[in-house]
Amino acid sequence: EHTATIIDGKAIARQVQQEIAVKVSKMKExxxxxxxxxxxxxxxxxxxxxxxxxxxxxxxxxxxxxxxxxxxxxxxxxxxxxxxxxxxxxxxxxxxxxxxxxxxxxxxxxxxxxxxxxKDVDGLHPMNVGRLAMQGRNPMFMSFSAKGCIELLLRTGVVIQGKHAVVIGRSNIVGTPAALLLQQRNATVTVVHSKTPNPAEVTRNADIVIAAVGVPELVRGSWLKPGAVVLDVGINPVEDLSKKKGYRLVGDVCYKEASLVASKITPVPGGVGPMTIAMLLSNTLESANRAYGLVDT
Amino acid sequence: EHTATIIDGKAIARQVQQEIAVKVSKMKExxxxxxxxxxxxxxxxxxxxxxxxxxxxxxxxxxxxxxxxxxxxxxxxxxxxxxxxxxxxxxxxxxxxxxxxxxxxxxxxxxxxxxxxxKDVDGLHPMNVGRLAMQGRNPMFMSFSAKGCIELLLRTGVVIQGKHAVVIGRSNIVGTPAALLLQQRNATVTVVHSKTPNPAEVTRNADIVIAAVGVPELVRGSWLKPGAVVLDVGINPVEDLSKKKGYRLVGDVCYKEASLVASKITPVPGGVGPMTIAMLLSNTLESANRAYGLVDT
Ligand SMILES: NC(=O)C1=CN([C@@H]2O[C@H](COP(=O)(O)OP(=O)(O)OC[C@H]3O[C@@H](n4cnc5c(N)ncnc54)[C@H](OP(=O)(O)O)[C@@H]3O)[C@@H](O)[C@H]2O)C=CC1
Ligand SMILES: NC(=O)C1=CN([C@@H]2O[C@H](COP(=O)(O)OP(=O)(O)OC[C@H]3O[C@@H](n4cnc5c(N)ncnc54)[C@H](OP(=O)(O)O)[C@@H]3O)[C@@H](O)[C@H]2O)C=CC1
Missing domain, CATH: 3.40.50.10860 (Leucine Dehydrogenase, chain A, domain 1)
Known part of the structure; x- marks a missing residue:
């Protein structure tokens, strides 16, 4: 039976943080x-x-x-x-x-x-969002959650250009900047939201799916085109009395079903989450490089 | 044989300008x-x-x-x-x-x-574009070409919410703001661009098509879902020796073919073009209203 390759966000984030630590040492020197x-x-x-x-x-x-x-x-x-x-x-x-x-x-x-x-390392200043949305303008920062998603694709060898991407959710923090970033890298992007009448049908067109909805396990296996790459941004606590805390965390994607259809998928936890923090550090490092006139290598 | 209803941009623009003229008189008073x-x-x-x-x-x-x-x-x-x-x-x-x-x-x-x-009546300041892209932020102005497209839809009774819209082109002036505006009005939006490998296939999903490409008659009848609403932003001069000037203007849509498939369509010239000017006036009026503390009625 087919099972998707797991995109190990935790391991990739660790690697990114190690790269950052090396650069910080150099900066200190x-x-x-x-x-x-x-x-x-x-x-x-x-x-x-x-x-x-x-x-x-x-x-x-x-x-x-x-x-x-x-x-x-x-x-x-x-x-x-x-x-x-x-x-x-x-x-x-x-x-x-x-x-x-x-x-x-x-x-x-x-x-x-x-x-x-x-210093807008969140990338949430309208000026930075505007530049991200525009051709030929470079934002100083962009949402690190969205950047984390793109970085996971790049570091696992997923080609973005020419692919159809569906982003489910259009928040300022994740969905919208993720869609803009995918488009910047020449994906054809569709944004699905709560007023989309047929989200499953639309999502089935996607080679790349980013789910940032906040609804536990919304995206079912039947929403996916076989071989799609799935990034699950959702972090939703659901009651689970077998756990000490009384709950466990699930994503916006039904992992069990999706992993039978997708080619690559991020788990929750341990997928997009850890990358978010790594990208916040990356944004801050970039800012320090600019402040001290250093070129990132 | 089916023929699409023509969206008469010239007449609608004239009406908008008359409404503006009345408001200017009141402002002067x-x-x-x-x-x-x-x-x-x-x-x-x-x-x-x-x-x-x-x-x-x-x-x-x-x-x-x-x-x-x-x-x-x-x-x-x-x-x-x-x-x-x-x-x-x-x-x-x-x-x-x-x-x-x-x-x-x-x-x-x-x-x-x-x-x-x-005073950014073009809506091209990144701050205004950023606010347009963000939830819960209001731009002071938005691209008047894009606004003209939406106004044509509204004034011809086209429902936007819940519809699938495909915008072909992603320029700062037209494509990108048009996509953002359609999404703001709860369409599910896909943006097609020069790196989209299968534009015809993607466009065939659309209930609403906005073409802002700059390629004469790129969008063929076969790209359209029967009944789609088609807005053609393109203004392209093509050689025509039968004309005194030696050229005529055509849109980004093959009008002859598209009008057999679409439910409503804008002609070129006389469609989106006149609305563009009317919306520039509208943006300027809005700005004056704000400057003089007047409420638009
Ligand atoms: N991994 C990480 O580091 C991060 C994880 N998150 C997690 O990601 C998820 C999303 O967060 P966030 O973007 O801030 O959430 P928001 O609540 O701000 O946005 C949710 C979006 O999903 C859309 N939506 C809601 N219900 C549906 C539905 N049934 N079908 C389709 N679309 C729907 C909404 O549409 P509409 O606009 O129409 O209302 C909205 O655009 C949450 O689980 C959050 O915990 C968030 C940030 C970082
Ligand atoms: N009616 C009016 O008032 C106005 C009319 N116009 C007209 O609208 C048209 C577009 O103008 P503008 O937006 O400024 O043009 P730009 O040249 O700035 O942008 C064209 C867009 O179309 C995309 N594109 C180019 N070729 C193709 C293709 N073969 N398939 C799919 N997408 C393609 C480009 O993609 P990529 O980003 O990948 O390069 C780009 O995003 C022109 O004809 C212009 O004259 C413009 C402004 C106002």
């Missing part, structure tokens, strides 16, 4: 500085705290400086903006991240728009 | 001002000169103030930037347009990026 990542966390969401911890640990592993700020839930927008501006002005910081989601009383647009585009 | 459009023309391209003339005439017809600047081919970038800045600072100007293409020695990105986003 040549200019005596390390890349710096600042993360602003507002509130006490458990998942957000976990993500910030993961980022901090990843920074330490590759030799980045980490600047963490933890603010209470009731912090005003102006106070958050003060920290954003402080990091904008701090030459040791090359990337500033505001952990999302923000509390309801804060305007995400106002906060994200205040991060100088030179 | 209420605040004593008219919308103002500035167009900077560099060089002596015949087609560009014609377009500027058309814009000037359209402005006069609806009661806009027109600010035209004509500069020689060898104008430096700095000189052009001076005019852009002058118009940025002039409160009587609500839209500033630099006629494209610019001479080779000028950076289009630098010039277009200098137009303040408040």
């Amino acid at each position: 040549s200019v005596g500085k390390a890349p710096g990542l600042a993360v602003i966390l507002v509130g006490t969401r458990k998942d957000s705290e976990t993500y910030v911890q993961i980022k901090k640990k990843a920074c330490e592993e590759v030799g980045f400086d980490f600047f963490g700020v933890k603010l209470p839930d009731n912090t005003t927008q102006d106070e958050i903006l003060k920290f954003v501006k402080k990091f904008n002005d701090n030459p040791a910081v090359h990337g500033t991240q505001v952990q999302l989601p923000l509390p309801k009383h804060i305007s995400e647009e106002a906060i994200l728009g205040a991060v100088t585009i030179e | 209420s605040v004593g001002k008219a919308p103002g459009l500035a167009v900077i023309l560099v060089g002596t391209r015949k087609d560009s000169e014609t377009y500027v003339q058309i814009k000037k005439k359209a402005c006069e017809e609806v009661g806009f103030d027109f600010f035209g600047v004509k500069l020689p081919d060898n104008t430096t970038q700095d000189e052009i930037l001076k005019f852009v800045k002058k118009f940025n600072d002039n409160p009587a100007v609500h839209g500033t347009q630099v006629q494209l293409p610019l001479p080779k020695h000028i950076s289009e990105e630098a010039i277009l990026g200098a137009v303040t986003i408040e």
